[in-house]
Amino acid sequence: MRFKWIVFSSLLLLTTILAGCEPLLVLNPKGPQAETTASVIWISIITMAFIVIIVITLLIIMLVKYRASKQPDDYEPPHIKGNPILEAIIVIVPVLIVTFLSIMSVKSTYEVESVPDGYEDQDPLIIYASSSNWKWHFSYPEQDVETVNYVFFPTNRPVEFRLYSYGPITSFWIPQLAGQKYAMADMITKINLVAESPGDYMGRNANFSGKGFAENTFTATALSPDEFDKWVGEIHSTAEPLTEDEFNKLLEPGHLGKMTFTGTHLSFAPAPEGENAGHHHHMESDQDHSMESDQDHSEHSSH
């Protein structure tokens, strides 16, 4: 009875996984970074499935072969001290598996942290992505435009996202293009990614940040370089410039739709990098900062 259940539930699990495979975002990558993580995930799933199957098989053998009902009443299980060879095997095999996975982990981590292979020569497009409760602001210093809750970038060109936050720690995540990274108030973190096919991709804050967290999403759109340039041009001819007052209003807690501006907030509210980074990196500037101690949080980076 119980064995049937074990078999039944593992089959159920397997079919659910297989049935659900096709559309799973993380396993449906659209760029080299997400491809790397997807293949790492598949390799680890297969390796791990192998271990699970061995353990379950051994367990079933033990339970079937050595259950009391199968044995004579007078059977006395022996006292077994242990066997050095057996114990060496149960140490060495896991060590080998872990070594293999460690190498894969370190290698792939270096890979996803750097500009993808084959794209090193190109100038990356730099986009500052900053979060505020509960929105994402995208600033393009090079193109001199800024958007809210959506981001456009060209395909087949490395994009460098520079992340920071006006408020709680958030996590910038476009599952089909790259893994996530935290955005924090006092420093910049970076994500390098390339989109290899055009399309709209789900992006969100993955790190819990309060009441509006569930809806803290954005759309990431990859389009051909020509279309991207056209889009930038259109903004410059149609959108309003972003003023400091306007930006401070945008920072107020709440939700906003998609918005577009010319100019970026970086000119009056620089990102926390270099000399504007949190002062624990720059002890010499302590004095300036202590004078602002009474300022409210959202004004902090507008100095």
Add this chain to the structure above:
Amino acid sequence: MEFFERFAIPNASPLIYASMVAIGLTVVAIVIGLTYFKKWGYLWKEWLTTVDHKRIGIMYIISALLMLFRGGVDAVMMRLQTAVPDNSFLDAQHYNEVFTTHGVVMIMFMAMAFIIGMMNFVVPLQIGARDVAFPRLNAISFWLYFTGAMLFNISFVIGGSPDAGWTNYFPLAGTDFSETVGINYYMWALQISGIGTLMTGINFIVTIIKMRAPGMKLMKMPMFTWASLITNAIIVFAFPVLTIALLMGTFDRQFGTHFFASTNGGMDMLWANLFWVWGHPEVYILILPAFGVYSEVISTFSGRNLYGYKSMVASMVLISFMSFLVWVHHFFTMGHGALVNGIFSITTMAIAVPTGIKIFNWLLTMWKGKIRFTVPMLYSVGFIPLFTIGGVTGVMLAIASADYQYHNTMFLVAHFHNVIIPGVVFAMLAGLTYWWPKMFGFMLNERIGKWGFWFLSIGFCLAFFPMYITGLDGQARRMYTYSAETGFGPLNMVSFIGAGLMAIAFILIVYNVYYSFRHSPRNVGQDPWNARSLEWATPNPVPHYNFAVDPVVNSSEAFWDAKKNGHVLFPEKIKKIHMPNNSGLPIILAGFFFIFGFSFVFSIWVGVIIAALGIIGCLAYRSFEKDPGHYISREEILETEKKLGGASNEN
């Protein structure tokens, strides 16, 4: 009136008012019941003032079950809210409070209480002692834990619950983003119960090092005692970190410091680091005692000695050491580069090796055994495959690059429930069923117990396996709702059904206690499971003094040796026994701590000062108090042993 406004709930809802009424009625019912049946004196003399490790253990376990109920209700509410897209059963704020309290209650007040309760009951018996090293301190530990738990649990009806997740990351948990007193409750409830836990750690290390029966060398201790020793060593190293982090958090929130702020020299990442420097060892504080329970249960019901005793001990020592070297894997995504992540990725995966050794040792314990499928054994057998799945998904999460995709998703939620439920919860239910006759002198019904096991296991699989899939599909954790287009709906519905089955399992387990109390025979004898370790050399239920005569031991399976190999456990004659006196001081001290914590939460400084004086007063009183303990006479012991049919009545 203004004074009372601070106690109002910031996000009131009919659900909360209903709970208020329910709490009020329950309290009234308990008070009336105790008065009507004239049980106040009994309660005070036998339980509230007790320093007996067994009764303290049982009180811990009862509290743990209450907290399991509270945390379970939170869990069902969350699964109900997310069962269908765009549900409006809970609003965002309420959902945030519910998952925060669910996490804190389950880890700090359910799992911790369960393992400490189990250690309290079992460890002195397993080492042949009559109590722990510091019985009075042990009572204080329990009452401080209980105070913390109650303080935390009143938050949702007085002043509002914490809402920044059980991880409580700053700056979200700072006053800028969480203005209610909720997080003050978090700080003080954990602080007070954490002090209790720290003292438990010291108490049990001393007990196990100093109070073992003659002949019980360290390498002849039963495996649960080994697990407890190592667990308490981790507690003593890890909990001070939490104490300090909570204190710094309190200062930030209530005295305007900036330890964890992102301005003025503060560092928000510091909280995350301190939290997980405590938090990851905490995971092993929970799981090692569970491993100890499984070792006892699997060995007993396979009829075999535990395979690879030395490697079991070595792997636990290794795990305890390595548990302090992996905390960064909780935030691979915080932006420290590939080098740091690579190192912590390797240390994390390395822990899988000693854990794997233990799994194989349990399998080899069954090898050539004679396996009896009792309820404790079913939980242990269910644990092996389910925990293995949880373990390997942990290894998957340890791969830093892949973690960038799993982090903060339902995949992670599935993983840690997959280790904590089959690991800790199954173990505690196995241990509770296994040692139940020792506690109460009757057995729990096997049939109802098995139904409970199957409901819990199948419910668990249905509730958590779908989360692996939705996690990979981009469902972030802690979202109070999602839209229909995401496609998360059907699998979340499956999760909700699983949660429902688990709730039924809980009801069955509680019903089993009632049913067995009414119907189980009371003459279970000394050894109902055909067990092996020393605690079974006492009668069931265990008399107040545990062992009428100090046992003499020569292996980790002293009781088995006595049964099968003619080992003489009790070579000496019965003599009068010295025991510690009961004391009302621990509960009074805890009462002052409650006032202290509650007043601090609301910044009522008069209350804080009065309570602090009360605490100091209690400590001073204890310093000057003369308490020589008392003796149990030889005649009384002989009579008790005769009545219980104990092992040493031939003396």
